[in-house]
Amino acid sequence: MNKTEVYLLSGFLGSGKTTLLKYLLQQEKNEGRKIAVLMNELGSVSIDSDAVNEDVPLKELLDGCICCTISDKLEAQLQGLLMEYSPEVIYIEATGAAHPVEVIDAVVSPLFGEKIDFKGIITTVDSKRWLDRKKLSPQIQQLLIEQVKHANLLLVNKTDTLSEEEQATISMEMTMFNQHAFCVLTTFSKVPMGEVRKMGYPKEPQHHVQVDLHLRTFVYHFKRHISQKDFESFLKAMPDTIYRIKGYVKFSENNYPYLFQYSYGTPLYMKEYMNMTLNLVFIGEKVNWNILSAQLLEMEQK
Numbered sequence: 001m002n003k004t005e006v007y008l009l010s011g012f013l014g015s016g017k018t019t020l021l022k023y024l025l026q027q028e029k030n031e032g033r034k035i036a037v038l039m040n041e042l043g044s045v046s047i048d049s050d051a052v053n054e055d056v057p058l059k060e061l062l063d064g065c066i067c068c069t070i071s072d073k074l075e076a077q078l079q080g081l082l083m084e085y086s087p088e089v090i091y092i093e094a095t096g097a098a099h100p101v102e103v104i105d106a107v108v109s110p111l112f113g114e115k116i117d118f119k120g121i122i123t124t125v126d127s128k129r130w131l132d133r134k135k136l137s138p139q140i141q142q143l144l145i146e147q148v149k150h151a152n153l154l155l156v157n158k159t160d161t162l163s164e165e166e167q168a169t170i171s172m173e174m175t176m177f178n179q180h181a182f183c184v185l186t187t188f189s190k191v192p193m194g195e196v197r198k199m200g201y202p203k204e205p206q207h208h209v210q211v212d213l214h215l216r217t218f219v220y221h222f223k224r225h226i227s228q229k230d231f232e233s234f235l236k237a238m239p240d241t242i243y244r245i246k247g248y249v250k251f252s253e254n255n256y257p258y259l260f261q262y263s264y265g266t267p268l269y270m271k272e273y274m275n276m277t278l279n280l281v282f283i284g285e286k287v288n289w290n291i292l293s294a295q296l297l298e299m300e301q302k
């Protein structure tokens with residue numbers, strides 16, 4: 001069975017995410033692909049769901065943004081969409097106030113390993129707002145930068161509001177903040193579909209890279225149980241640029257694995273009552289994944 005492609009649409013409030021979603025849905029329809037949409041809005045009345053036609057399966061996550069409260073709910077919604085509709089592609093529109101790490105965290109679940117092909121983050125940037133960003137609060141400025149930095153495809157949108165000189169300036173700035181994403185200047189979020197199809201979220205570290213600077217997900221698959229003490233020592237010693245870990249680990253003394261969650265320094269173990277595939281998903285940047293992987297392997301071979 002083919003994996004379902006998943007794209008995340010990110011970008012600040014009003015930057016053109018819904019406009020992009022509508023455009024993408026039209027393009028997908030023209031190609032005859034089976035699509036589904038997940039949306040979340042701040043507040044419990046959805047405004048943007050009118051953007052999606054009735055024949056497209058839509059799940060909405062209300063009451064808060066993906067990152068803060070409902071990452072588990074998103075996981076369940078995704079699971080539901082996959083089981084009920086088996087779509088070829090799912091678009092997720094994240095709230096404009098979400099940080100990319102939090103959003104990725106919600107999508108990469110050890111449960112989806114075989115079912116989902118996470119293609120990456122498309123970030124829309126309101127070009128005028130970007131150029132005037134110094135007027136915004138430091139927190140919002142930082143969020144805008146983070147959204148640009150972690151994109152896999154960057155749409156510098158609303159370029160109809162810019163002079164040619166401003167367009168050149170913003171293109172240069174985008175490259176400065178993010179060298180690995182392809183950057184397209186757009187009006188009304190009209191991105192060439194070829195660029196969308198080309199996307200692929202980097203999952204595995206490159207072997208020749210010593211320290212990997214990009215934000216990545218890395219999946220380790222345990223073949224057997226490990227010692228809890230060793231695992232805890234590993235957690236204490238690992239780099240603090242690992243922001244999230246989630247997945248299943250099995251300890252020598254137990255029959256069943258634990259669901260393990262780690263978020264900004266805090267580990268959480270939840271007992272499972274059945275056997276699960278022992279996948280552990282890491283999200284981090286500036287990490288030498290080869291060393292990390294070797295340490296996990298050593299734990300297993302003890």
Ligand SMILES: Nc1nc2c(ncn2[C@@H]2O[C@H](COP(=O)(O)OP(=O)(O)OP(=O)(O)O)[C@@H](O)[C@H]2O)c(=O)[nH]1
Binds near residue numbers: 013020
């Ligand atoms: N002039 C101009 N307006 C645009 C462009 N793209 C989008 N807009 C308008 O900008 C407004 C915001 O666009 P949306 O697509 O709703 O933005 P959003 O990111 O979904 O906004 P939130 O739902 O608040 O996060 C709408 O009125 C769009 O019609 C563009 O390229 N140029």
